[in-house]
Amino acid sequence: MKTHTVSAASLQALVVANLLCMALTLAGFAPLATAQEYPSRPITMIFPFPPGGSGDTASRAIAADMAKTLKQPVIIENRAGGGGMQGALAVKNGKPDGYLFSYLHIGIAVIRPSADTSFAFEPGRDYAPVALTWEVWSSIVANPNAPFRDMKGLIAYARANPGKLNMAVGGVGSVDHVTGNLLKQAAGIDFQLIPHNGAAPATAAVLGGHIETAMLAINLEPQAATGKLIRLATASPKRLPDAPEWPTVAESGVPGFAGVTSWVGVFAAPGTPRDIIMKLNGAINAALNDPATRARVQNVGAPTGGSPEQALAKVREDLASAGPVIRKLGLKFE
DSSP states (O other), rough: OOOOOOHHHHHHHHHHHHHHHHHHHHHHHHHHHHHHHSSSSOOOEEOOTTSHHHHHHHHHHHHHHHHHHHHHEEEEEEEEOOTTTHHHHHHSSSSSSSSSSEEEEEIIIIIIIOTTOOOOBBBBBBBEEEEEEEEEEEEEOOOSSOOOOOHHHHHHHHHHHHHEEEEEETTSSSSSHHHHHHHHHTTTTTOEEESSSSSSHHHHHHHHSSEEEEESOOOOOHHHHHHEEEEEEEESSSSTTTTSOOSSGGGTTTOOOOOOEEEEEEEETTOOHHHHHHHHHHHHHHHHHSSSHHHHHHTTTTEEEOHHHHHHHHHHHHHHHHHHHHHHHHOOOO
């Protein structure tokens, strides 16, 4: 009988080859196992503001609905401070394992990075978008005693009286402040933007007649409906479904104009696997399509949803359009 001999070197090579083959096989199945098993424990989503506000309520409604889809608890953790900085740091420094996410907003993802060169916070590199959740466009209103009745009248008045018109905004570096400067640039008019310590004081100032107009990213329809304020326009690119009677700035003499919207969304640590991102994205969109959850979100803004790519595109669009204006403002952050 013919026999075959195997040298020690050949045997060692065979063992190494088999081990390599096994490793490659297991590596090939690893992503599938991850997709099937996730999530296997509770998920934490940071809301970087104090509890109790309308945004916090909306975030909790979304989380509760997501838990039904994902079959795991989704816990909202409030980490207030720094205008959203806690949420930004959580995703930037977090593990890309799919168990820690954060709500971010335009202020921390667009406005601050554009104004503060020491705060390098870039989409894709420092965080991964999951989905936008809600947004609010700025509305422009006037006191009934203002010398104009619509947006075209405001523009004509500002052109005839450069620097004399005053417009209240929610604060320095707010969406309203940025959009107001975009309006000045796009319409070629000069007026004074008067920052207030929040939307409530700015609203009170225009209601009381202390200032002629206001631009605010809040719902001003209740005051407009009772005649306490005059509807002028929204800074949205097209009329809003929930407020079709409000004309846009674009159709009021500034073609193509759109401001920046006050958006909020869910973001993950960079490098989070695509399958995990998509599971979370699907759960968020399902929540926003649930009538009860959607109604709660509408108390703070218009539900958005969409894909991770759409969220990323929105961030980059705002960085490109508003970034130069923000830098020109010379905003300072502590």
